[in-house]
Amino acid sequence: MRKGTSVSTHVRHAYEQFLAGSAPADDAVRSMVRESWERSRSRGLNPGAVDPDSDADTPMSDTDFQEYRAVHRLATVRSLVHSLMLDDISDSGVVVAMADKHGRLLWVEGDRAARDAAARINFVEGSVWSEETVGTNAPGLALTVNRGVQIIGPEHFSGPVQKWNCAAAPVHDPTTGELLGVIDVTGGPAVAAPFALSAIRSVVAAVERELQSQAVDLAAPETFSPAATRRRLTVLADGAAQWHDGVSAPRPLSPRHAEIIVLLQSYREGLGTEQLATLLSDEGLGSVTVRAEISRLRRDLGDVVTSRPYRLIVELESDVADLRAMIAKGELTSAISMLGRGGLLAGSLAPGITELFDEIREDLRSRIFGTGNLTALRHWVDSPHGRDDITAWHHLAKQLPIGHPDRAVAEGRVRLLDRRFGA
Missing domain, CATH: 1.10.10.10 (Winged helix-like DNA-binding domain superfamily/Winged helix DNA-binding domain)
Incomplete structure (x- = not known):
């Protein structure tokens, strides 16, 4: 990335007037830029510094960042951006950046000299270049106004960035319209030329077409299968x-x-x-x-x-979700059968799984007792989970009529469990 050599004198004068508290003439600076300056100042940003790491609301460790960008939607089109931009301008002194919808730079790419120069203004991977964080800049402003923008030299709010030029355009999900992020090119005089923004827009259009093709693969047999999304x-x-x-x-x-x-x-x-x-x-x-x-x-x-x-x-x-739905609907005998011995839930030593297993069994057991469903109660005491449940055997004994042979069995089981566990 080379430092910009063309400085718009009237824009710089307007910027100095703005910082001094005077209102620049209407024709001195673009309204979009002036409005961004005003937002930047109202947020208390320091025009004499650039601090893209001040986004305290979304701190992210190096490990978290690597993991986050690896699964970001823009990761699937990174190679396309390479082929459309970096392969041709790798030694032209510019950097190409891809950022998420919050302005966090996911990738900053170019030759080593260009990236080293960008690093001196903290334009590095992982930093946040939203308008809220560093003031007026192309990727941040493109995200704010949701369209392609070009920021030339002194149009930047932060003084240390005013030696650079940048052009950026937002990327949207072609199916839902969701804002996914932004693609930016930053550098010297070449980036100040009108074609730079047009080039970025063309790349974004190609990226969105690629995202569309990923979303709907007509050649894939599962595309129109109802089961494909289940x-x-x-x-x-x-x-x-x-x-x-x-x-x-x-x-x-x-x-x-x-x-x-x-x-x-x-x-x-x-x-x-x-x-x-x-x-x-x-x-x-x-x-x-x-x-x-x-x-x-x-x-x-x-x-x-x-x-x-x-x-x-x-x-x-999942069968766990199905089981919980059965319990809620009172389909208790089916729920007991589905629970079986408990599978992974019964064998796991993970505290969260153990707690979940206890909750499911207690919900099922309480439903059985609460409804007085004799058939379900019989199934429960015959299951691995109710076999030693003295309260369940006691309920069963009380529900069966006097003289019923199974009542005697239930009463005997109560006595056995009482001796075994001292209940």
């Missing part, structure tokens, strides 16, 4: 947990991956790294281990979990 997790049967993607054959999951998915389905609002670590182990499971497991899970199953916090981003069916 994913299902089964953990209650004996043996390994199974992942069903609606397209290929079910695949076994490791117990840890199954535990993570069960927990994330139970905590729809999401879980932080430390929260998830606590729910997975009471032996001080480290955050690094949790991140590694999430990374492996994504590698195996695809983009099903997002970060900050960790939460599911796909529609997921």
